[in-house]
Amino acid sequence: MPDLDRVVKEIAEEMADRQDRGEVATYIPELARVDPKAFGIVVIDADGQVAAGGDSDTPFSIQSISKVFTLTLALGMVGDRLWRRVGREPSGSPFNSIVQLERERGIPRNPFINAGAIAVTDVILSGHQPREALGEILRFMQFLAQDPTITIDEAVAASELRTGFRNIALANYMKSFGVIDNPVDFTLGVYFHHCAIGMSCRQLATASRFLAHSGRHPLTGHSVVSPERAKRINAVMLTCGHYDGSGEFAYRVGLPGKSGVGGGIIAVAPERASIAVWSPGLDASGNSHLGRIALEMLTKRLGWSIFGV
Ligand code: GLN
Structure with a gap:
């Protein structure tokens, strides 16, 4: 070898x-x-x-790499019930695609496309303030990496908040089907920030x-x-x-x-x-x-x- x-x-x-x-x-x-x-x-x-x-x-x-860890956290919180909210089939579509959401009544194809990850973030957020949910995600990363210095790059989060029109559309579209429980701004705020972890x-x-x-x-x-x-x-x-x-x-x-x-x-x-x-x-x-x-x-x-x- x-x-x-x-x-x-x-x-x-x-x-x-x-x-x-x-x-x-x-x-x-x-x-x-x-x-x-x-x-x-x-x-x-x-x-x-x-x-x-x-x-x-x-x-x-880290951007969408964070979605593996939010999936892990959400499964830990609600178990296999998570799969009622998000599918687990490959989408064959770009990460920010909206097309399959209409056919599938707002249920995203999988937890790794943007729509799916936003739905997963919404599950983590439920019952918490956005700041607490974000703290939980960040502490999970710090624990897994055994490194308390890991932080969120606020400039990246703010940049995405200003320009994330596609994600805002995806979240609102899912909300119209009842797939997002929390205020869309709150869910997206947590999502943009966990993507901005450095x-x-x-x-x-x-x-x-x-x-x-x-x-x-x-x-x-x-x-x-x-x-x-x-x-x-x-x-x-x-x-x-x-x-x-x-x-x-x-x-x-x-x-x-x-x-x-x-x-x-x-x-x-x-x-x-x-x-x-x-x-x-x-x-x-x-x-x-x-x-x-x-x-x-x-x-x-x-x-x-x-x-x-
Ligand atoms: N934060 C990015 C977005 O929502 C994540 C996309 C990615 O890494 N593929 O567009």
């Missing part, structure tokens, strides 16, 4: 030289300020060995470890979720984690994964490792272009695809 640290360092070096980097997201103006040449990768294996390359400690906007690859790989180890987080010593639930969350990541690029990601990388428009991706090699990569340039589906390529190289060189070799 090739040496993990060497493979990770080689991939970081190869990525630094590439010219094809994709396009940085600009629809949230604040995200456009990022260095398009940044690249980071961190892999943490079952023994807790950390292999890191590139800008592995630079915080970036984390590094190292923090994200650490936070994701429970998904790679049957729900148990080796660093915290806690069972975050049951093995059954970890398996389910990974299944939804595999089928829906990259929107209309989910099939391509499964085909090329072969791991459950979740992307964000900040250019980050987390991926899970069950019982082996948790992985985080970051490169801000995106492909046409809004997934990190070099992040996906780096993960493809990693699983190929290590034989880590869940589908073999």
Whole structure:
């Protein structure tokens, strides 16, 4: 088996030289300020060995990666009743699409497209003030990453609040079907803020470890979720984690994964490792272009695809 640290360092070096980097997201103006040449990768294996390359400690906007953790929290709060509010089928549509909502009476296809994540956030918010719900999400991230310094980038949240017309439309549309319980402004406020959490690859790989180890987080010593639930969350990541690029990601990388428009991706090699990569340039589906390529190289060189070799 090739040496993990060497493979990770080689991939970081190869990525630094590439010219094809994709396009940085600009629809949230604040995200456009990022260095398009940044690249980071961190892999943490079952023994807790950390292999890191590139800008592995630079915080970036986690954006839709937060949806994995809000899904985990919401399932913890209401259990499988959550699936009455949101589906778990791949959408085959862009992350911010509204088209399927009309046919499906306001029930979003899955928890990882924007509509689904907004509905999940609404569940977490119920019975709380927005500030408390947000605090709960942030503390969950800090606990999983074992790092109390993780914060929300207020400039990113404000930028999205000013320009998030699509999400405002999605939330109002779902509200018209009774799928959103709380005032739309409150739900969106929490949603925009959890998307604006800033984390590094190292923090994200650490936070994701429970998904790679049957729900148990080796660093915290806690069972975050049951093995059954970890398996389910990974299944939804595999089928829906990259929107209309989910099939391509499964085909090329072969791991459950979740992307964000900040250019980050987390991926899970069950019982082996948790992985985080970051490169801000995106492909046409809004997934990190070099992040996906780096993960493809990693699983190929290590034989880590869940589908073999
Ligand atoms: N906050 C972003 C949005 O709602 C998240 C999208 C993403 O990362 N794909 O548009």
